[in-house]
Amino acid sequence: MAILDINGVSLSFGGLKVVDGLDLHVNEGEIVSVIGPNGAGKTTLFNLITGIYRPDEGDITLDDQSIVGLQPHVISQRGVSRTFQTLRLFLNMSVKENVMAAAYGHTRAGVFRSMLRTPGMRREEREIERLAQERLAFFGKRLMGYRWDQPAYSLSYANRRRLEIARATATNPRILLLDEPAAGMNPSETHEITELIGELRTEGGYTILVIEHDMHVVEGISDRVVALDHGVKIAEGSFDAVATNAKVVEAYLGLQTAATK
C-alpha cells in the first residue's frame, strides 16, 4: 500500500520546468532511491513533498490525504521528516538539544506549564530526553557520552550528517527523506551509512525515500530506483534495470559517450 503518492506534480520557476508531470509512489516499509544528474529536480522533489514549495499542478497524498498547501511544520507533524543536502543543523545548540528540539511537533507542554515546571511538563521533558538519547544511541558510540553537551558546530562533518539523521527521526516520522546522506563521506563512512539506512528500516521501521549519487550506496539499499532528468522520470525499477537503461546512461554520460560505449 502506498504511503506517499505523488500524482502528476509539476513546478516551474519562471519559464523553467523544474519538475514536469512527475508520478511517484512509495510503499510502506520500502526504500526508494532517487537518482539523476545535477539539476534533475531531486531536491526540488523533496521540497515539494515537505511543503517548502507548492506544486503548480498535481497532488501529493500521504496515507490518501492530500498534503498540498499545508505548512511544512504541519507536514512534518503528519509524519514526513527529512535531512538536508547542505547540512542545516542548529549549530550553536548542543548535540542533545538538536535532537530534543525536533520533538516539538509531538509534545504538548505550553509556555505557562513550562514556566511553572508542572509535574506533567517535567515528565514530558524526561521523555523527550530519553527519546533523544535513544535516537543518538542509534549511531553506536559516535554521538554518545561527552558529545551530548557539546555544540553541534564542534562535530566532524560525518558526525554532523549522522546528527541530521538522528534529528530527523526524533520527529517520529513514518517516512524519512534523506538528501544525499553519503555526500562528502570517505569510503568506510559511506559503507557505514549504507548499513545504517538498512537498519533505519529494519529497526526503526521507517519508510525511506533517499537521494543519492553514490551508486554503491544506491545498489546496496534500494528496493526500487527512480531516475530523474530535467524534472521528468526517465526510468524506474530495480537497480540493475535502471543502471543499464539507455536513457539513464545518456542522462549521466551524454549521447556521444553513450553511443561510443
Place this chain on the structure above:
Amino acid sequence: MSDSTPHGSHVPAEGPAVGQDEWVARHAEQRFMPGGPLGALEDRIRRVPWWAWLILFLAAASTLPVFEHSGYVRYVAFSTVLYMLLALGLNVVVGWGGLLDLGYVAFYGIGAYAYAMLDSDKFGIHLPTIVSVPLVVAIGAIGGFLLGLPSRRLTGDYLAIVTLFFLQLFQTITTNGDAAFGHNLTGGPNGILNVDPFHLGKHDLVVQHEGIFAVSYFYVALAVFAVVFVALRFVNQSRTGRAWRSQREDPLAAEAMGMPVNWLKLLSFSFGAAVAALTGTLFAAQSASVFPLTFYFVLLIIVYTMVILGGSGSQAGVVAGAVIVSPLLELLRDPGKSRVIFFLALVGGLLLMSRRSRALGIVAIVTLAFGFAVHEILGAIDKSWIAGEHQGGFAGVTDHWVVAPAHMARWIAPTSYIGLIAAVLLVTMVRGRLRLALLVPTVYLTAFVWENVMLAKPEPARYIVLGVILIALMILRPNGLLGERRVEIV
C-alpha cells in the same frame, strides 16, 4: 581491508587509549582550560549551578541598602534592577528569538503608560496593584503579539525598520495624544502626573521616606527580577525555548522539523513585550509620572548595549551587562569619578596590551615621560598653558602631566578633537615601529582631549566612553562578557 604496514600486522600492543575524535575533543578542552590551581578553580566555578549564582547575587544585592544609606545610590540600584529586567526581556527577543527588535522600549513605555492610566487621577481609576499589574503585563503581551503579526515574515534589516517605525509611532501617539479626537488621553508632552505608587487596599508602598528614596521599591524590583529570571530560564529549558533557538539558528530546518516558526516568533515578541511592560509598571509607580521622551532611542541603545556587552543569549550575561553599564553611566556624570575611570582604563588597556608585546610597555613609559616633558616645556614658555585646574580623582598626578590651558581658545577644542581622530586613524594605518612611535603622541592627545574637551561636557562624553568600551570589547570578546562562543551560519 589489507594492512597498510609493510611487514604484516604489527600493531603496537597498547593501541591508542582514546579514539581520534575523542583525542581532538580532549585536546581542545585542554586548550580552553588553563592548568594548575587557577584551572581547577575555573573548573569549580563552572560547576556551580545557575540557581546558586542567582541566590548569591540576590543575597549580595539585598544587603546593599544595609551598607549604603544614600538615597541617590539606592535609587541608582533600583534603576539598575529595572535595566536588568529590560535586558532579560530583550534577551528573549534578540538572544533567543534572533529577532532584531528596535521597537522594544515602546513596550516599556506602553507598560508605564498603561499603569499610569489605570492608577492615577488622569481618568480617576485607581485599580489595586494586584489587578493592574497583571492587566498591564497582558496588554504588553498582546501588544507584542500585534506588532509581531505584520512583522512575522520579516527578518534582519526589514524587521528592524518596521519595529523602529513602531517606536516612532508610540512617540507620535503619546506626544499628540492630548488631543486625540477631542479627548486628552496621554497628556501629550506633559505626560501623566500623580501616578499612584503600588498599593494594596489602603496601604501605599511609599516612594519616599522622610525625603529620601524608600528602599522598598528596590526590594520589590529585585523580587520581580528573581521571578522573571527563573520563569524565563524555565521557558528557555522547555520545548518552546529549544524551538526559539532552533528557528534563530535555521528557520527552514526548524520548520521542516515540525516547529511552527511564525508562531514561535510571535510568542518571543510577546514574551519580550510582557517583561518590558512589567518593568514599565515598576518605573511608573516609582517615578509617579510618565513622559513620552523617557522611552526613546537613548534608552533603546543603552539596553542594547547591556545585552550585547554582556553576551546576547546568556541570561547571566545580560544581567552582568546591566550591572556594569547602568552604574557606569551614573559614575561618568561626575567629572572627578569619570577621570578615575578614564585613566584607569587607559593604563589598564596599555598594561593588558603590553602583556602581548614588550614594546607596548616601553610605549607606556615613553608616553609618561613625554607627558611630563611637554608639560614642563610648555610651562616654561608660558605659565598660562598649564594653569588650568581640574578637581577630582588623580588631579594631583594629572596636573603635572596633562597640559591644561587656563583659557581655552576657541580653536583648541575642535582642532584637538579632529586631530585625535586623525591620529587614531593614522595609527591603525601604519605598521611596525612607526605605529609604536605614533602611539606616544596619540595616547597623550587622548588624555589632553579628555581633560580639556570631554570633561567640560560630561553628558556626551559618557556616551562616547560607552561607545569606546563597546568597540574595545567587541574586538576582545565578540560574543560579550559571558556569551557562549558562537559560529555564524551562512
